[in-house]
Amino acid sequence: MTSTTSAGRGALLILNGPNLNLLGTREPAIYGSASLSDVERLTTAAAEAAGFSASCLQSNHEGALLDAIHAARGTAVGIIINAGAYTHTSVALRDALVAAELPAVEVHISNVHQREEFRHHSYLSAVCNAVIVGAGIHGYELAVNYLDKVLP
Ligand code: DQA
Numbered sequence: 345m346t347s348t349t350s351a352g353r354g355a356l357l358i359l360n361g362p363n364l365n366l367l368g369t370r371e372p373a374i375y376g377s378a379s380l381s382d383v384e385r386l387t388t389a390a391a392e393a394a395g396f397s398a399s400c401l402q403s404n405h406e407g408a409l410l411d412a413i414h415a416a417r418g419t420a421v422g423i424i425i426n427a428g429a430y431t432h433t434s435v436a437l438r439d440a441l442v443a444a445e446l447p448a449v450e451v452h453i454s455n456v457h458q459r460e461e462f463r464h465h466s467y468l469s470a471v472c473n474a475v476i477v478g479a480g481i482h483g484y485e486l487a488v489n490y491l492d493k494v495l496p
Pocket residue numbers: 362363364426427428429430431451452453454455456463
């Protein structure tokens with residue numbers, strides 16, 4: 345699913361990875377009751393309030409996420425990424441974020457550090473400017489706030 349809006353400070357790419365299309369119905373005790381549409385609406389509203397446009401993409405396919413990051417290079421001004429389980433497995437996403445040369449914020453709805461050991465390591469954290477975990481879906485708005493502060 346992709347949605348795009350337009351505004352003056354440039355575009356933020358809002359990327360959600362595997363299984364996040366199931367938000368609201370998937371393990372609600374961990375991820376809450378808001379849907380992916382709710383998340384994209386809230387994040388887009390925060391981006392637009394700060395004068396950015398938002399381009400939202402969710403995919404269950406690693407290659408589609410890679411393609412979106414490649415396309416952001418030169419067309420977007422910042423990236424917000426919740427890579428879901430690919431966070432813990434994907435050197436390719438890490439390399440793509442480096443290649444994009446854009447400020448990037450890694451978001452996790454749950455506090456991954458309170459969960460299973462395998463969720464404690466992220467391939468993305470070291471190449472992202474900021475990491476927000478455990479703030480629920482408000483983490484996406486916090487990510488927009490951060491990009492609002494650091495981008496022209
Ligand atoms: C998640 C945490 C990941 O470990 C998990 O695989 C997800 C969601 C989060 O937002 O808390 O799919 O990224």
